[in-house]
Amino acid sequence: MRGMGVTAKRRATAQRALRGRVEGRIVVVTGASRGIGAATARVMADAGARVVLIARGAEALAAVAHGIRSHGGEAHEVVLDLRDTDAATAAAARILDEIGVPEVIVSNAGLSIRRFLPEYTHRFHDVLRSTGTNFLGPVALCLGLLPAMAARGGGHLVSIATVGVDLPAPGWSVYTATKTAFEAWLRAVAPELKAQGISTTSIHLPLVHSSMSHATPLYRFLPGLSTAAAARVVASAVVRRPRLVAPVFARVGGVIAVVSPALSDLLLTPFAGRAHRRLARRADAA
Ligand SMILES: NC(=O)c1ccc[n+]([C@@H]2O[C@H](COP(=O)([O-])OP(=O)(O)OC[C@H]3O[C@@H](n4cnc5c(N)ncnc54)[C@H](OP(=O)(O)O)[C@@H]3O)[C@@H](O)[C@H]2O)c1
DSSP states (O other): OTTOOHHHHHHHHHHHHHHHHHTTSEEEEESTTSHHHHHHHHHHHHTTOEEEEEESOHHHHHHHHHHHHHTTOEEEEEEOOTTOHHHHHHHHHHHHHHTOOOSEEEEOOOOOOOOOHHHHTTOHHHHHHHHIIIIIHHHHHHHHHHHHHHHHTOEEEEEEEEGGGTSOOTTOHHHHHHHHHHHHHHHHHHHHHHHTTEEEEEEEEOOBOSHHHHTSGGGGGSOOBOHHHHHHHHHHHHHHOOSEEOOHHHHHHHHHHHHOHHHHHHHHHHHHHHHHHHHHHHHHHO
């Protein structure tokens, strides 16, 4: 390692540790057709994992899988719309039959919609599709895979959540509610899974520059992680298996929001009022 910079040395050490965890083992990554999931799948495959890539977009999945195979890795594509919970259950059975029992599930697929209340009072389907993608489908997939992992002796379930779970904010109500639903489920089952040898990790990510965050134009200009950096956070969690990975501001803010919801409301109400007035002006002008 002589001549390597400190960062390169650290990355090489991290890569060896990851290889120790996943080499030759099956890692399922949902939402692997782009963004954080695709970057995570590449990192896992580079460390010798047999990756199972899940998403709806067949072409994008094939491109990620092709990239992995052209670097000598192993990738299996599973085209699945998580909103179809029967299909998620069937996909889990197919993975176990045709590929094998996973060592790690990275539950990463997600749908984020930024709308204030007046913008979705006539769009209940936003609530349904977010619930399907962020909660029901991921739980259905896990229910299909976890018993086999427990029977085999254990494994690791990683949930890619958001700091919005700690700090719910106006405009993100459906997104944070549905991401929180999965996190609440995970908190409740974590001890049951631990008793079966399955570790759980919740990663509450801050802003990551991806097609998801760039749907809000302002977010393109705010500081955030790259998808490659987010994938390194996931890789480190797969090695260390901590119960929670979250920035300090989210942990502290989360405690304040829970202990004093009135204070949280007080701070956010002027912001929400401004947003509603802006929407009303826009509606008047239309
Ligand atoms: N970007 C951020 O700032 C940020 C911050 C905190 C947390 N996160 C979380 O990080 C995760 C990944 O986000 P990202 O930024 O990488 O988003 P992204 O670029 O939009 O990728 C989302 C992934 O989820 C898949 N997906 C969406 N709906 C699906 C469905 N119904 N069934 C199956 N797969 C579906 C997408 O593939 P298809 O469209 O092909 O199905 C895609 O692969 C999400 O859970 C998100 O909540 C993101």
